[in-house]
Amino acid sequence: MxxxxxxxxxxxxxxxxxxxxxxxxxxxxRGKLGLTGAKPxxxxxxxGACTVNVEGWPMKSCLMLxxxxxxxxxxxxxxxxxxxxxxxxxxxxxxxxxxCTPGFIMNCHSLILKHxxxxxxxxxxxxxxxxxxxxxxxxxxxxxxxxxxxx
Amino acid sequence: MLPxxxxxxxxxxxxxxxxxxxxxxxxGKQPMFxxxxxxxxxxxxxxxxxxxxxxxxxxxxxxxxxxxSADHLLLxxxxxxxxxxxxxxxxxxxxxASEVADHTARGKITLGGxxxxxxxxxxxVLPFLLADSQVLIVGPDGKKMVPIHELFLEKLQLKxxxxxxxxxxxxxxxxxxxxxxxxxxxxxxxxxxxxVAALKIGQEVRVAISGLCPFPFRSKELEASxxxxxxPVSSRIDEGLSKLPKPILDDVExxxxxxxxxxxxxxxxxxxxxxxx
Numbered sequence: 001m002x003x004x005x006x007x008x009x010x011x012x013x014x015x016x017x018x019x020x021x022x023x024x025x026x027x028x029x030r031g032k033l034g035l036t037g038a039k040p041x042x043x044x045x046x047x048g049a050c051t052v053n054v055e056g057w058p059m060k061s062c063l064m065l066x067x068x069x070x071x072x073x074x075x076x077x078x079x080x081x082x083x084x085x086x087x088x089x090x091x092x093x094x095x096x097x098x099x100c101t102p103g104f105i106m107n108c109h110s111l112i113l114k115h116x117x118x119x120x121x122x123x124x125x126x127x128x129x130x131x132x133x134x135x136x137x138x139x140x141x142x143x144x145x146x147x148x149x150x151x
Numbered sequence: 152m153l154p155x156x157x158x159x160x161x162x163x164x165x166x167x168x169x170x171x172x173x174x175x176x177x178x179g180k181q182p183m184f185x186x187x188x189x190x191x192x193x194x195x196x197x198x199x200x201x202x203x204x205x206x207x208x209x210x211x212x213x214x215x216x217x218x219x220s221a222d223h224l225l226l227x228x229x230x231x232x233x234x235x236x237x238x239x240x241x242x243x244x245x246x247x248a249s250e251v252a253d254h255t256a257r258g259k260i261t262l263g264g265x266x267x268x269x270x271x272x273x274x275x276v277l278p279f280l281l282a283d284s285q286v287l288i289v290g291p292d293g294k295k296m297v298p299i300h301e302l303f304l305e306k307l308q309l310k311x312x313x314x315x316x317x318x319x320x321x322x323x324x325x326x327x328x329x330x331x332x333x334x335x336x337x338x339x340x341x342x343x344x345x346x347v348a349a350l351k352i353g354q355e356v357r358v359a360i361s362g363l364c365p366f367p368f369r370s371k372e373l374e375a376s377x378x379x380x381x382x383p384v385s386s387r388i389d390e391g392l393s394k395l396p397k398p399i400l401d402d403v404e405x406x407x408x409x410x411x412x413x414x415x416x417x418x419x420x421x422x423x424x425x426x427x428x
Contacts, residue, residue: 002156021159021205024192027152043152044193045256057233058255063189067159068207107255128340129255 006070010035011079019066026050026061029076037077037102041131048130051103052076058110058129075109077102084147085109092143096134104130108144118148153195161207165289165316171206172312173291180204184314186214186229187261190269200269213316214263222322228263228315232275235262241320243329244278247348250333251275253340263315267307273367274333276303277348277359280369282324287317305366327352328428330421333362334413336405344405347417351425354380358421363410364396377422384426388418 007016010033017032026043029035029052038061041049045063052061053075080086085108088094095101104127111118111126118126123144132140158180162168168184175182183202185191186209194200208214214229217238224240232248236257239245251274252260265275276299279286284299290313299318302308307315333346343362350357355378361367376391392411401407 001158001160004159021157022153022155022195024152043196045189045252045259048253048255051255057258059258060255063192063256063259065159065188065192068188068209125249126254129253 004067004070006067008033008066008069009071009073011075017066021065021067023066024062025052025054025059025064025066025069025074028066029061029074035076035078038106039099039102041099041103046131047100047103048107049100049103051106051130053106053110056110056113058107058126060129075106077106080105080109083109084150085112085143088143088146089140092139092146094136094139094143096132096136100130100132100134104132104140108140108147111144112147116148123148153192154198155195155201155203157202158204159207160205161210163210163212165211165213165294168206168208168211168314169289169291169312175204175206176312182206184208186264187231187259188264189256189260190264194269208314209261211316216317219322223319224322224325226262226318226320228266228317229261232257232260232262232265241278241325243281243325243327243331243348243350244275246329246331247277247333247346248275250331250343250346262318266303267309267315271306271365271367272342272346272361273306274343274346274348274361276307276367277331277346277361277369278329278350279303279318279320280359280367281329281348281350281357282320284318284320284324286315287319288313289316290314300369305368324350324352328425330424332417332420334417342404344410344413345417347414347421349421349425351428354378356422356425358418360414362404363399363414365398365400368396370394370396377418380426384419384422387422388415391418 039049041047043062045060050061180203182204185205185207209229214227216225216227236245286299328351330349333343346361348359359369372394373391377387399407
């Protein structure tokens, strides 16, 4: 079967969508579901701009086929509302051009949920998955740490 | 997005997967077993990989096993590297796997996918080479358990229609003292100049290397030299370096001479760390 009707639980809502086997999750989110928060960057799994959250874990949506996500819980940046990490990004000036921001926030959000007691080693390990071409890394790290410390 | 179309199948049993492959192959579909799938997605995008039928093996329960059973650790081929790291049942594997790609990507990259990869670093195999693990595969002739040293020669020598189900490792190896280091030319993510993994069993050191040659390997000749404990460390390394497999990589990551320079230092660090234990 070259095309499939799949059901994704996106941001708490079940959405049925017809996809090609070869479509990536990123393409389906942006092109078929109108969720343009996940950004296309390298399309090669290197930059992290397309990071979403699948079953609680960060996922580069350019590295996942949409059919692989059938029946899974997906959270995109549109599904976060007034979370502590979003507030912390504003308070810490953790973005400049903003293109990498949704990916960084989704990665940080997963880290906060999975490892609320993350140490510096783990924070660095997780954040290495995303690239910020404006080099706002210090501010991004501060934003994440401000949320982790409050926990 | 991939520039070609393919059929996608997600079998739930080994037999179904093997039969599907046979059927699709007979119909000229160039079928491909798919686990994390990151190689098909990234290489397919630039025309370096192609298939008309993907067989996703993540729905097969035997491929998802992660357990200690009697005196063996069983790890399924479709476990993501992140899952293996979080469980940390085999600390040498945790450390070696944690250097592959980046954290988010390791949530998609799987153990079997890394070991069977077209990209030749295949670093996740190093701990299993050191631990004399057994490899469970399946194909048209049924299931087979084979010592890894018989099946992994530069890469896993799978015949058409076969795939990796699990790796079985004796528990005495998973708790042995180890060393694992990935040296890159720069930055902290990316391909290695050289990755060295080592395990100390009794007084003997075992060493496996990726990034030095266009394939990962464990060399008994190198180990024999490094284990001459009556000689000074520098002589043991000199002798070992004369017994390396060929060719030594000479590419954009580093020249052959630079790699040998880096290897000398890595081996020295490794021996210093493990000699103390």
